[in-house]
Amino acid sequence: MSRILSSLILLLSAITLSAQTKYTISGYVREKSSQESLPGVAVVNLKTKSGTVTNNYGFYSLTIPADSIDLFVTYVGYQPYKAKFVLTKDTTITIELGVVELNTVVITDEQTERVSDGTQMSTVSIPIEQIKAIPALLGEKDVLKVVQLMPGVHAGNEGSSGFYVRGGGADQNLIILDDATVYNAYHLFGFFSVFNGDALKSVELTKGGFPARYGGRLSSVLEMQMKEGNKQEFHGEAGIGIISSRLTLEGPIIKGKSSFLVSGRRTYIDALIYPFLPPDQKFGYFFHDFNAKVNYDVNENNRLYLSGYFGKDKFYAKFNGGPGGASDKASMDWGNATATLRWNHLWTDKLFSNTSFIFTNYTLGIGYEEHYQNDDFTLKYSSGIRDFSLKHDFDFAPSPDHFIKFGVVSTYHRFNPSAIVVRSSYAPDNMLKQKILEAYESGIYIEDDWRLTDRLKINLGFRLSHFNTQKKHYFRPEPRVAARFMLDENSSLKACFTIMNQYLHLLSNTGVGLPTDLWVPATANVAPQQSWQVAMGYARDIPKYKLMVTAEAYYKQSSDVLGYKDGASFLLVGDFEEGSEISWEKNVTSGTGESYGFELLVQRKVGKFTGWVGYTLSWTWLQFDSINFGKKYYARQDRRNDISVVGIYNLSDNITISATWVFGTGAAITLPQAEYSVVDHDPASGQQVLPQNNWQWFVSDYGEKNSFRMEAYHRMDVGVQFRKQMKHWERTFEVSFYNLYNHKNPFFYYIGYNNSGTERRLKQVSLFPIIPSVSWTIKF
Amino acid sequence: MKKILYFLPLFFLAFTACEQDANVDVPEVDPELVINCFITPQDSIIRAKISLSQPVFGSTINNGPLTDATVTLYGNSSSVLLTYNANTDSYEAAASTFPILGGNEYHIVVSIPSGLNADAYTIVPSAPVNFTSTMNDTITNQDPSGYEGQARITYSFDDPAGQQDFYRFVPYHVSYAQWSIDTSFQRVGWELYTDDNADGTRISRNFTSYYYVYNGDSILAIDVYLMHGNYDYYSFHKSIENYSGDNPFAEPTLIYTNVNNGLGIFAAANGVYRRHWR
Secondary structure (H helix, E strand, O other), X not given: OHHHHHHHHHHHHHHHHHOOOEEEEEEEEEEOOOOOEOOOOEEEEOOOOEEEEOOOOOEEEEEEEOOEEEEEEEOOOEOOEEEEEEOOOOEEOOEEEOEOOOOOXXXXXXXXXXXXXXXXXXXXXXXXXXXXHOOOHHHOOOHHHHHOOOOOEEEOOOOOOOEEEOOOOHHHEEEEEOOEEOOOOEEHHHOEEOOOHHHEEEEXXXXXXXXXXXXXXXXXXEEEEEOOOOOOOOEEEXXXXXXXXXXXXXXXXXXXXXXXEEEEEEEOHHHHHHHHOOOOEEEEEEEEEEEEEEEEEEEOOEEEEEEEEEEEEEEEEEEOOOHHHOEEEEEEEEEEEEEEEEEEEEOOOOEEEEEEEEEEEEEEEEEEEEEEOOEEEEEEEEEEEEEEEEEEEEEEEEEOOEEEEEEEEEEEEEEEEEEEEEEEOOOOOOEEEEOOEEEEEEEEEEEEEEEOOOOEEEEEEEEEEXXXXXXXXXXXXXXXXXXXXXXXXXXXXXXXXXXXXXXXEEEOOOOOOOOOOEEEEOOOOOOOEEEEEEEEEEEEEEOOOOEEEEEEEEEEEEEEEEEEOOOOEOOOOOEOOOOEOOOHHHHEEEEEEEEEEXXXXXXXXXXXXXXXXXXXXXXXXXXXXXXHHHOOEEOOOOOOEEEXXXXXXXXXXXXXXXXXXXXXXXXXXXXXXXXXXXXXXOHHHHHHOOOOOOOEEEEEXXXXXXXXXXXXXEEEEEEEEEEEEOOOOEEEEEEEEEOOOOOOOEEEEEEEEOOOOOOEEEEEEEOOOOEEEEEEEEEO | OHHHHHHHHHHHHHHHOEEEEOOOOOOOOOXXXXXXXXXXXXXXXXXXXXXXXXXXXXXXXXXXXXXXXXXXXXXXXXXXXXXXXXXXXXXXXXXXXXXXXXOOXXXXXEEOOOOOEEEEEEEOOOOOEEEEEXXXXXXXXXXXXXXXXXXXXXXXXXOXXXXXXXXXXXXXXXXXOOOOOXXXXXXXXXXXXXXXXXXXXXXXXXXXXXXXXEOOOEEEEEEEEEEEEOHHHHHHHHHHHHOOOOOOOEOXXXXXXXXXXXXXXXXXXXXXXXXXXO
């Protein structure tokens, strides 16, 4: 009898085990003082080692068996949250994390962020606080320049914010701010990025292993989230630097329910020099940008966010008082505007959705006016791109073993490659030329982060993308796979495979982010660019030293990448004096690209001493049938060795010192080696023995394309920040030196002469010598 | 206006830029022989220009025409020595003594007393067949000092099937000027194209040339040549057509060469010629 009974108990317990009741813990993770939601926060049940991370809106959902729970929530720079309780029902917990005060020893053995756990590889996230501590050119803190310090990423030119990821072109990076694509992310001809660190909450760069939710570019996704604004108290930050001033204000609209953030920045060199210019000759340059965001918690299950970015650069020149009252005026201005309206909705504690309506616009305008006696001439040139998108994303967390994301996005692109308006009193006909191109780009995706065993986790994803332009439809499937295998508690092996498609092309001659760079759609003649990438890596957390180490090798092959035919120039896609249009399709050619390399990153995000060391070894090739006579050649951005070292040290509560050092192999460029003259064939002179009618051409011999290497680039920047708590605010005074040891890095080469003018020499123009800068910031 | 645009990016650079000798090894190359020779079955004289290239870095050399080169053309199981003609600065031989034949391969060999030598091979294509052309000439505007007009040449020919073919269409204005006793020939551009997407078909094209004629002068005719060139002929002309010199905002153009041990071009074409009297 007792035997039967014990068998029954065994059986019952087995059933209860298999049909064990599960409950869901869900909620938001917020910053304690501001109530700002925190994305990317790890939420783990230490008991089962199962966990999740918060999404972009700070939401998490974890479904686990009813049992005692040891909940551990951590985020870089914040005090971890710990809670032990018994889970007996679905539970909503809003978790508030407090900022770690500087130099406070975090009382935990756990590392706050781990690289070995996730399936996602080839991703780096950079804390905004680190971005703000790293010394910058002229004191202008720049997100993109910090991104350039990561392995696998490098800058195009000296001082440029443009970046190249794993050998991809500068146009192959998807830069998104609050879901909106930013088409030209640069101010001042590429020297500064448009992103104002004061307004940003998070920055994450994905170089490979792209999750299925991302699409549209081949090489990287740089996703930035704007801060929401403090829901509890009014705060602000103001700064004065060498070239610009900035001001950020944030605070509650309805306490605890709704908040706003506005942040602006403007340069003032134009205002300073204006009074010193002669009255008949005025010129100047400025840029400004403005970020704004408001959000409203409608109720527990619904939230609304409205955010926008508006930025502009303008260069102008005016000349008056010429003979006969002649005057002329020229100007060039360009800028982005983005707006995003988002609605978060919690359907159940396992299903979260976000719906975004997104607008983005980039325009370049050139104006010229001439007045002489009674004649007037006016010319206006403009180009740009405008998008309207609708995006609907779902996060579904049915069990700790599955985290599913799915959604759909559709974008209407309106391209204006060139619009020209000419008014002239010589010719009564006003000229107006404009050709608008329209395109629709859509994607539907699903991905599942699936824990197969304690050691093995995979992320399976699939995206189907569609592009429609000029009656041509492109449907492209994009499978995405990533896997992680835990070797031991702190180390894992990872691998991933992705296919990406890019339906927009950037026409640019310099790759440095000039405002004239122009986005155009794939067409029936110019196919979308496509790439596949495979990467393998090793990730290790070293909790003892709070170090994260990743080593990755990758191989990427791209097809239908865009190249420019010899002699092609896209300074403007249209000769506005003639009113004619240059057919860009005839000036481009499609080819293949290949890049492979190895990246090592040792990073420390917490403690008194933070920073990272990155090393990249890479090769990048291109091959086009009509360039370099079909032979493959090194891309300009091919860079064999690249090293970056970043160190930030909190000397005391009030003093932070920081330094960066970068080294990179020189760019591959084409340099003339010799000159000679040739004539073309003149059929008439040969056949009829006429006087020769052929033309003489004085040409250069360049050897093979990009066969010359520029000098290796290296530079060190240092900075020190002094903070002081005043009565009503905290002030930070910063002194920094860009290019501390004054290394003259070449910006470009040209062929000049020696001092006596007898022999030609290769001359270099370098831009930035040692540049000291100071800035002063107050926070209240 | 365009100058202002070029100037814009330099505005910022002007404040900080600094110039100096580059701290990097420059490509050290020696002068090389430059061959410049086109052969066609129609030409009555075979002509080659020979010179030296001027290395960009290093001392200046004489890069004018060389007069002491030995230039030999091989082909037709024979060879001919081209001799220097100071009037044309070229090495020449009469085609009557050494015919250039469609389908044959030719080999040019050049050496100079300093020891440099270079050579190149090229194969002569067949002539375009069934070539027909017509001209439609209209005067579009007249003013007190003359008149302007346009001559539209429409032509067609059979493209050989199963191979890539290259064509160059070259029109000339044959004109008479009152101040001159000679008829003058002025080349008015050229058009280069391939038979891509039209292999083996009858290719039809047109070309419009615009002109202005002052009172007292006249344009007598439009001469047209359609050259069926080989790959060398096409690639070379394509690259010089693309050549944009030192425009810093344009991609540098690599000039096509098929010369071993040197630079320049040895290419062949086979053409047809028509005159359209006005």
